[in-house]
Amino acid sequence: MHEILVGAKILKKNDEIAAANREAFSGLGLFSINLISSPGSGKTTLIERTVERIGKACRLAVIEGDLQTELDKERVERCGVPATQITTGRSCHLDAHMVSHTIEWLRGLKPLELLIIENVGNMVCPAEYDLGEDMKVAVMSVTEGDDKPLKYPAIFHASSALVINKTDLTPYTDFNIERARENALAVNPALKIFETSCTTGEGLGDWCDFLTGQTGRA
């Protein structure tokens, strides 16, 4: 119980900082997404492929979250897009305070249209921490179980879109995409679902059109 009360207090403080971040993002005129998944679902590669497709037409920036290392920031920068890294140390999620430290950096980059925040690889805690983003997007890969939406409902409930990634590997797994869709929609009927492969390029067009549409460029 003590843990829950302390948790509520931390989340309330987080929500206040998130509201300030949201106002700052809005002032910069950008649309922001918070990408959440377990480690290894392919978030960073999805960002790389997204940046390659729309990075020239759409001014974007990327915030990378990891416990340690700047490996992901370096990967994104190699695609020619500005990126910054938040290393969280022992924390299993980004929080609004950490993200608030990037706002001056974002102001230096303006004009921006799209901000992609890649959260720490974790399907649980990031769902509870508002960062000030416009939209949470859940990512899962076909090498995970298709029952994940039932076992980790919070993130599917909190997200507006779901990317089912690595579809090229489907033939080698017992993952059933239809069942995954049904499970995800049972948790959140409003989810917009994309099926992508960063290896074959399948579905990346729809995903990128969706993102640029959100920035008002469609």
Place this chain on the structure above:
Amino acid sequence: MHEILVGAKILKKNDEIAAANREAFSGLGLFSINLISSPGSGKTTLIERTVERIGKACRLAVIEGDLQTELDKERVERCGVPATQITTGRSCHLDAHMVSHTIEWLRGLKPLELLIIENVGNMVCPAEYDLGEDMKVAVMSVTEGDDKPLKYPAIFHASSALVINKTDLTPYTDFNIERARENALAVNPALKIFETSCTTGEGLGDWCDFLTGQTGRA
């Protein structure tokens, strides 16, 4: 800072309960492992294959941890082994208190030789919560990045063994097993590493021999 102090207090209390669990496990004469990975690395399937191979020769029980559902408990029970489910609700990890509630159930099953605890799918927080187990075992699959040990070092540091799973999928990914081994050993040179495929059976013999060896049956 407040969050860190509260966290330290929670972890201290957890360690006290974990010590009591460890004494109870020891009194039951069983060897216990705490399996930790991100969602979708194949922990539950690894448990199913392990139970099929050694469940007749070695008396074992399984504790399943998930946020929601009893799906995993039911999967393990179908393999003919007693299992119980801890559903954690919003908590992203098992803790010693939750596990303490299973001890009466374990006493009713004795004699037992091996207890497998499958933690909630999360590569971060479970590393910090001692459950009273004899050994933490990290699991990662080849569909995750081979840089995971560098990005999530705590769990690789806290574990005595690492299972690199789904090796049958290696040809379809850019996962480099040698690099994964090097990265894992850079974090923890004492890690005992297994390479397994629950589809082809590769490496399961070594893994099962290791487990039964720990129970003194080798």
